[in-house]
Amino acid sequence: MRNCKINGIVYGVLFVLGLVLLAAALRFNLDSIYSGMGGALIGVSAVRIAMCVYAAKNPDYMKRQQIENTDERNIYLAHRARSIAYSFGILICSAACIAALVLNMRAYGILLGYVVCLFLLLYMVTYFVLKRKN
């Protein structure tokens, strides 16, 4: 319940931010990225707020959602999915880096190379932090 209230406040703020962005984009003829971001914020926030309201009115649904969110198998699956996605992400980035260099797109190749290095660095730092804590 408390989480739902906090989420409601956060998404309420995001909803208002989306409205402001959208209004500003329409009023001052700003780039379409602002109206797009505003629309997306409004959409996502509205759905989340509606879910919070529905959950608040249906204790059974809320209980089920809490179980789904804290279920250890779901958490395990989410961690595994993230881990696999990370591995594939690095592979794809590395392949794209090589492809960019072969195709003479040096700037993109170097950028992708840095991204791969950053991913690996983040992995190493996270690994050592977790190793010290556990």
Added chain:
Amino acid sequence: MKNKITQMRKAAGLTQQDLADQLHVSRQTIISLENGRYNPSILLAYRIAKLFGEYIENVFVFEDLEGEKE
């Protein structure tokens, strides 16, 4: 890891949903546990054993690797 959750659950007259509710996990987790597709954490294994009034080793059957068998 094999386990006797299905037999113990049926002996206790519980449905998968009942067991899931008592353990605060999803029914899908119970299904995966019963089919041996998911190995629970030690905490969940302890909670399951405690719910049935058994020791963990009576609920879960630890299988050594073939090469490690004496």
